[in-house]
Amino acid sequence: MSAAPERRTRGRTSPSRLRALDAYLLHCERPLLERQDGPWGEAAFLDVGFGEHPWTTLESARGFRELNPALRVIGVEADPARAAAAASHEGERTHFRQGGFGWAREAGQPVRLVRAMNILRQYRPEEAAAAHGELGQALLPGGLLVEGSTDGPGGITVAYLLRREAGGLRREALLFHTDFHQGFAPLLFRDWLPVDWRRRMAPGSALHAFFAAWTAAWIEARAHGANTPAESFHQGARRLSQAWPGVSEEPWLWENGYLRWQPPAGVPRPGEPIA
Numbered sequence: 182m183s184a185a186p187e188r189r190t191r192g193r194t195s196p197s198r199l200r201a202l203d204a205y206l207l208h209c210e211r212p213l214l215e216r217q218d219g220p221w222g223e224a225a226f227l228d229v230g231f232g233e234h235p236w237t238t239l240e241s242a243r244g245f246r247e248l249n250p251a252l253r254v255i256g257v258e259a260d261p262a263r264a265a266a267a268a269s270h271e272g273e274r275t276h277f278r279q280g281g282f283g284w285a286r287e288a289g290q291p292v293r294l295v296r297a298m299n300i301l302r303q304y305r306p307e308e309a310a311a312a313h314g315e316l317g318q319a320l321l322p323g324g325l326l327v328e329g330s331t332d333g334p335g336g337i338t339v340a341y342l343l344r345r346e347a348g349g350l351r352r353e354a355l356l357f358h359t360d361f362h363q364g365f366a367p368l369l370f371r372d373w374l375p376v377d378w379r380r381r382m383a384p385g386s387a388l389h390a391f392f393a394a395w396t397a398a399w400i401e402a403r404a405h406g407a408n409t410p411a412e413s414f415h416q417g418a419r420r421l422s423q424a425w426p427g428v429s430e431e432p433w434l435w436e437n438g439y440l441r442w443q444p445p446a447g448v449p450r451p452g453e454p455i456a
């Protein structure tokens with residue numbers, strides 16, 4: 182039986198909703214997208230829960246194939262009507278299938294990248310760990326599971342980056358992105374946190390402490406003359422990286438509205454003490 186049962190949910194999506202993630206993956210995960218040795222030649226990009234229309238799957242396919250023209254792309258949907266409607270967009274290496282989180286393992290399809298965006302919001306927080314485990318099962322070692330949420334237009338994104346290792350999935354990082362269409366303050370991201378953390382960011386929790394440090398760094402940046410949302414994000418991220426372990430310092434990230442928090446002991450779970 183599936184650890185996280187499939188269910189009927191709204192399939193709302195919109196073109197270019199996941200553009201920020203595509204850009205991040207193209208920039209930061211190039212070797213993962215390009216790799217061709219051994220089983221990687223047939224290892225797919227799997228887009229789980231693509232929604233009413235396969236727009237985001239097709240957009241990612243176009244982008245990722247600029248690095249890897251032979252990339253196999255598979256969209257999986259629990260809703261049979263949505264999976265059937267997407268069939269008209271199939272191509273030689275683009276497929277749409279009806280199925281759930283365990284589709285790739287059941288089909289024996291090796292996978293390099295699994296994306297499950299705007300899916301688990303509709304699940305209960307306590308279902309997240311089992312869903313991650315199931316989504317990650319067919320990943321090759323080193324493969325990546327990206328799971329998280331965006332707002333409707335895709336201008337605010339928060340996602341887990343979970344890496345397949347010999348012992349299971351490592352909770353590698355939390356990725357935050359905004360295009361500043363709503364201005365900026367770190368707490369802008371609170372409503373888009375992964376389902377297991379949303380509404381569980383209580384004082385004393387690791388994520389509460391992280392956001393308190395980020396907010397303090399952002400306030401300092403503004404006090405030192407960072408006026409626009411983009412400047413206060415960039416300068417706040419720089420200050421935070423000096424005060425808080427695991428904040429990636431790559432300039433491209435900050436210049437483009439991304440902050441990646443990669444705690445040395447892995448992204449904490451709700452209820453875990455601050456490492």
Ligand SMILES: C[S@@+](CC[C@H](N)C(=O)[O-])C[C@H]1O[C@@H](n2cnc3c(N)ncnc32)[C@H](O)[C@@H]1O
Nearest residue numbers: 187192193194230231232258259281282298299
């Ligand atoms: C809100 S849409 C998200 C569409 C797209 N990923 C996006 O970010 O715009 C969520 C979709 O996930 C599908 N879904 C929910 N649980 C699923 C599961 N266990 N396996 C596959 N699809 C699932 C639903 O049928 C729905 O179409």
